[in-house]
Amino acid sequence: MNIVICIKQVPDTTDVRIDPETNTLIRSGVVCIINPFDMYAIEEGIRLKEKFGGKVIILTMGPPQAEDALREAISLGADEAILVSDRAFAGSDTWATSYTLSKAINKIGDCDLIICGKQAIDGDTAQVGPGISAHLDMPQVAYVKRIEEVDGSKKIMRVERMTEEGYEIIESPLPCLITVVKEINEPRLPSLKGKMRSKKIEIKKWGAKDLDVDPALIGLNGSPTKVVRIFTPPPRKKGQILEGDAKEISIKLVELLKGDIT
Amino acid sequence: MDYLLTEEQIMVRDLARQIAKEKIKPVAAQYDVDGTFPWDIVKILADSDLCGIYIDEKYGGTGGGSMELVLATEELSKACGGISLALAATALGTYPILLFGTEAQKEKYLPDIAKGKKLAAFAITEAGAGSDASAVATTADKKGDHYVLNGTKQWITNGGEADTYTVVASVDRRKGARGAATFIVEKGTPGFEFGKKEDKMGIRASATRELVFTDCKIPKENLLGKEGGGFIVAMKTFDQSRPGVAAQALGIAQGALDLTVEYVKERKQFGKSVSSFQGVQFMLADIATEIEAARALIYATARMLDSGAKKVAKDSAIAKLFASDMAMKVTVDCVQLFGGYGYMRDYPIEKYMRDAKITQIYEGTNQIQRSIIALNLLKEKTS
Numbered sequence: 001m002n003i004v005i006c007i008k009q010v011p012d013t014t015d016v017r018i019d020p021e022t023n024t025l026i027r028s029g030v031v032c033i034i035n036p037f038d039m040y041a042i043e044e045g046i047r048l049k050e051k052f053g054g055k056v057i058i059l060t061m062g063p064p065q066a067e068d069a070l071r072e073a074i075s076l077g078a079d080e081a082i083l084v085s086d087r088a089f090a091g092s093d094t095w096a097t098s099y100t101l102s103k104a105i106n107k108i109g110d111c112d113l114i115i116c117g118k119q120a121i122d123g124d125t126a127q128v129g130p131g132i133s134a135h136l137d138m139p140q141v142a143y144v145k146r147i148e149e150v151d152g153s154k155k156i157m158r159v160e161r162m163t164e165e166g167y168e169i170i171e172s173p174l175p176c177l178i179t180v181v182k183e184i185n186e187p188r189l190p191s192l193k194g195k196m197r198s199k200k201i202e203i204k205k206w207g208a209k210d211l212d213v214d215p216a217l218i219g220l221n222g223s224p225t226k227v228v229r230i231f232t233p234p235p236r237k238k239g240q241i242l243e244g245d246a247k248e249i250s251i252k253l254v255e256l257l258k259g260d261i262t
Numbered sequence: 263m264d265y266l267l268t269e270e271q272i273m274v275r276d277l278a279r280q281i282a283k284e285k286i287k288p289v290a291a292q293y294d295v296d297g298t299f300p301w302d303i304v305k306i307l308a309d310s311d312l313c314g315i316y317i318d319e320k321y322g323g324t325g326g327g328s329m330e331l332v333l334a335t336e337e338l339s340k341a342c343g344g345i346s347l348a349l350a351a352t353a354l355g356t357y358p359i360l361l362f363g364t365e366a367q368k369e370k371y372l373p374d375i376a377k378g379k380k381l382a383a384f385a386i387t388e389a390g391a392g393s394d395a396s397a398v399a400t401t402a403d404k405k406g407d408h409y410v411l412n413g414t415k416q417w418i419t420n421g422g423e424a425d426t427y428t429v430v431a432s433v434d435r436r437k438g439a440r441g442a443a444t445f446i447v448e449k450g451t452p453g454f455e456f457g458k459k460e461d462k463m464g465i466r467a468s469a470t471r472e473l474v475f476t477d478c479k480i481p482k483e484n485l486l487g488k489e490g491g492g493f494i495v496a497m498k499t500f501d502q503s504r505p506g507v508a509a510q511a512l513g514i515a516q517g518a519l520d521l522t523v524e525y526v527k528e529r530k531q532f533g534k535s536v537s538s539f540q541g542v543q544f545m546l547a548d549i550a551t552e553i554e555a556a557r558a559l560i561y562a563t564a565r566m567l568d569s570g571a572k573k574v575a576k577d578s579a580i581a582k583l584f585a586s587d588m589a590m591k592v593t594v595d596c597v598q599l600f601g602g603y604g605y606m607r608d609y610p611i612e613k614y615m616r617d618a619k620i621t622q623i624y625e626g627t628n629q630i631q632r633s634i635i636a637l638n639l640l641k642e643k644t645s
Binding site: 188189190191192193194195196199 | 269270273274277280281284285306309310311312315324
């Protein structure tokens with residue numbers, strides 16, 4: 001079973017600073033980590049490989065320093081890593097990003113399953129995973145919390161996906177794309193042999209020329225999203241706390257509600 | 263201070279540090295109370311390849327040596343001086359095989375230890391034989407193609423939990439130290455049982471038990487080295503393992519200092535942080551200085567061992583002596599800096615003081631270390 005795991009390098013949230021002038025994240029000098037939700041994706045991919053064989057390929061699109069995130073994923077037990085990086089991709093929104101990644105997955109070719117974290121902690125959109133499946137015209141199941149069964153011969157898998165009220169059991173043909181939530185597993189720590197391997201391994205680097213991409217659909221030009229304004233929402237005002245015993249409070253509350261209605 | 267570690271040594275250190283911080287620190291207090299053996303942490307160490315850092319790649323390890331073991335032991339001991347022993351005491355039990363094992367013995371026992379599937383333990387101490395290692399009363403009688411072991415070993419670290427034991431016994435009691443031999447004994451061998459588990463002051467996550475041998479038959483190919491060479495095996499083993507005890511002491515001291523620095527910055531008296539008082543600052547400075555001196559000494563000793571140096575008994579003893587005395591002093595001072603809170607078991611610092619004490623006692627009391635140092639010193643001077 002060949003598994004592609006899409007990850008993103010993000011600033012460590014324990015170290016986030018906002019530029020008060022521009023209200024944007026200060027990215028320079030900030031420690032970068034693998035998006036925490038992607039750690040669950042990596043772990044699940046490695047577990048599937050350990051159970052069914054095959055290989056785990058880590059894919060990321062980002063600046064050259066995203067290579068660090070790929071090496072960390074290798075130290076955890078992934079087999080190969082690909083960095084999709086090109087100035088032409090700069091400014092990509094979730095549409096252009098998922099389009100570009102889908103082209104990279106086409107280039108990888110032999111792939112039974114794609115796993116993504118449910119969302120990245122910096123953008124919080126949760127769009128890139130499902131976007132990739134749409135570009136590939138492949139089934140997708142988001143918010144997976146458990147893989148119940150994988151049947152390689154019938155090419156199907158059955159998973160539990162989390163919903164707000166509970167969960168659903170979904171059977172999907174393979175290949176498919178899933179995004180995973182933190183309930184799915186407990187990510188392992190790297191191993192020493194993995195770390196040694198991660199130092200030496202050659203990371204494949206693919207630019208726009210290496211992928212079969214339409215130049216009009218990548219980077220800023222290919223991104224339909226326009227960011228009009230970024231602002232810090234004002235802190236929520238303190239609510240009103242009524243005090244007294246139940247009877248007093250209920251009378252006060254009724255009076256207040258009446259006041260609101262009129 | 264930059265100790266110019268190799269890239270692989272930095273990986274070992276960082277990985278052990280990460281495990282200590284994320285996996286051991288949150289559970290250390292509970293293990294200290296329960297006194298159960300930390301198998302879940304051993305599994306993490308095994309999965310991370312840390313169990314084989316001092317074992318050759320040929321036998322499934324990662325091919326490091328004393329320096330790697332010292333770095334890992336130090337980092338793990340910062341979080342818990344008891345849990346770190348699962349690794350360090352296994353190394354103690356493994357050194358006799360590394361140093362004196364035949365190719366067949368190495369191939370049989372080292373891979374499982376390197377992978378962390380099995381732990382090891384070293385057994386010399388008895389009720390009447392501790393510092394006087396030549397007084398070993400456990401006997402090994404040769405009968406045809408096997409030996410028969412009889413006797414009881416006491417206070418054996420990893421006892422009951424380890425699968426592979428290296429045991430010093432006497433093949434000829436009339437010869438004293440020259441009549442000793444070392445054997446590999448596997449858990450489950452008929453006639454090999456475990457006595458009571460000790461209730462200890464510190465390092466409570468580490469198992470300390472009696473090993474009881476009653477007509478325990480072991481095949482003759484389990485003899486390590488030669489008959490009569492048991493005492494040499496033990497001494498050469500301790501030469502290698504003592505920097506490990508020193509590293510455990512170092513980690514305990516550093517872990518205590520880290521907590522103390524955090525505490526004195528938060529604790530307010532007379533309207534300001536107690537860290538602003540010079541009396542407190544001087545104590546911190548002295549602690550940091552002593553810890554760094556011990557670290558430099560231990561790393562230098564470990565590097566010397568890894569270089570294949572032969573005459574190492576004195577330097578190895580110096581490292582163990584200095585680091586363990588330092589750790590005891592430092593942890594007492596750290597409890598002092600915590601004031602009344604330091605004496606309370608709700609706070610983690612008193613555990614460091616209890617854990618530190620054993621490092622002055624085991625693998626040769628510090629009085630024995632001084633004897634070794636003096637003996638070698640006088641020999642050097644007269645030759």
